[in-house]
Amino acid sequence: MNKSIIELKDIKRNFKVGNEIVHALRGVSFTVREGEFVTIMGTSGSGKSTLLNILGCLDTPTSGEYLLDGVPVRAMGKNERARLRNHKIGFVFQSYNLLAKTTAVENVELPLMYNSRISASERKGRAVNALTAVGLGDRLMHKSNQMSGGQMQRVAIARAxxxxxxxxxxxxxxxxxxxxxxxxxxxxxxxxxxxxxxIIFVTHNPEIAQYSSRNIVLRDGQIKEDKVNEHILSAAGALAALPVPAED
Amino acid sequence: MNGTNLFKIALRALNNNKTRAFLTMLGIIIGVASVITMLAIGQGSKKSIQAQIAEMGSNMIMIHPGADMRGGVRQDPSAMQTLKLEDYYNIRDEGKYISAISPSVNSSGQLIYGSHNAPSTIYGVSQDYLTIRQLSVEDGDMFTDQDIQTSAKVCIVGKTVVDNLFPGGGDPVGKVIRFNSIPFRITGVLKSKGYNSMGMDQDDVILAPYTTIMKRILAITYLQGINCSAITEDMTDQAIEDITSILRRNHKLKEDADDDFTIRSQQELSSMMNSTTDLMTILLACIAGISLVVGGIGIMNIMYVSVTERTREIGLRMSVGARGIDILSQFLIEAILISVTGGVIGVILGVGASFAVKYIAHWPIFIQGWSVMLSFIVCTVTGIFFGWYPAKKAAALDPIEAIRYE
Incomplete structure (x- = not known):
């Protein structure tokens, strides 16, 4: 059995809106093991954004226990969580969030800029490797405004x-x-x-679940379904089956 | 997180917004440049006034018969007859801090040579007068001791007098001019000194032996004044004390009696002029300083807008591991880089503008090291001060909200 990367035990998260208390998460527990590709699905208001914020150490739960790679997160201060994000988490956002007018390499270097133990040459080398791994080895010096959406998202993945x-x-x-x-x-x-x-992939698109190894469905702040996908579809196959776009 | 990386991050951020960075800098550039230029002009005029005073003889001491009360009526000092030749001799022989001394009597009248005439004042002095007023004879010679002993009708004249009486040119030395009907032979011409800082023509002058003026023109036995030079400027005060005691003894004044003479030194004039120009310099610097503050507010403005505009960037930086202090430092470094770069450009521009003022407007300028240092320090402090608030705001952002900010 692979070691557990994420352990959530009865996570609750309440927000105060005016005089009312909104229960965004009402006791969520699950464990993600190393090497899993988990999709977390849910409609808007289901609590998936809140869960993502907690998983990403951007937010802390009101109650419950969260261990990230064996490290308890709940009692951590802001700066410790920033360090944890820097070392253990890679974010990929919907809108890429690349730095404007900045080259692919500099964008990918960004997380390492906040890690003083990594030298400038190592930083550059790792950024180039990550970009090569996502298939952008030939676009290292392209600026973010000179790239397509797909390329920008690849840069964001390389950064993660x-x-x-x-x-x-x-x-x-x-x-x-x-x-x-x-x-x-x-x-x-x-x-x-x-x-x-x-990988944890938060989405509201049910199609994507077919390509992951496990699917968790949230509804009203609770887990409604958590099952392992026995028949993982190949995204490469689906891509090949798509009609070829007309050249224009 | 180390400083080098933060510096790189700030530099890259500025590099992405060159135009904005430059426009922000502009306020600082103008502020620093104007502070330096204004101080250069202020200091320059101070220096030039000091030089003019020094030209008049900065260690000069003037003794006048003091205003005296007679039956409650204050008398005109020029009507006083308390200064005698005896006083002059005693100060000359006994004064310990005096390097040159000359009696002073004068009379106004009309100068005539041929068909030309001009109003002027003739001064009765001794040869030391040249040393005291820092004059020098350009053509011919100064009159001699013998001329003084014999009350000879000789004189030396300034350039303006020469121009008035000899408009056609020609050597005035040896010519005989008349001052109110009394003939004087010109023995020499003074080197031109131009106008002094109070607008007086220093060349409109005729110098003759004091004995001649006293006996042949004014018919008086007292002196209208005594001019002398202290050995150095620093000895002026001691010299004044020394002269005071000699004069009080000569005039047989009682312990509790007021002086019946007045002693003034050029030093007083110089300190008065200095305080005037200092005031002007401070005023100019204040106005320029205001523009520096306005420049600083410009930085705050832009940084503040920039924080809002870059909210998502800040959110991203935080989500990849930047701590609040990293964000704060980044924005602070950006502000300081803007103000220091602006400061450097401002210093160059200010020095350039000062020299432009010197060569185009021909105003005296003087750039002092401390004024450059001061404006540089002020603009760095401005950067920190006005960068702090926006940076603090950036650091306080919530990464969750910032990353999804539209």
């Missing part, structure tokens, strides 16, 4: 990989992309999964 994180958290990572490009990105995620990476 560069610190060799315990888990990659993707938040609607294909939400802004067309079908073909979405499949290209899914191919990349499946490739990373095959290499043994742990």
């Amino acid at each position: 990989l560069v610190n060799d994180p315990a888990v990659i958290l993707a938040d609607e990572a294909t939400g802004n992309l067309d079908t073909r490009t979405s499949f290209e990105i899914l191919v990349l995620f499946q490739k990373l999964h095959a290499e043994g990476r742990t």
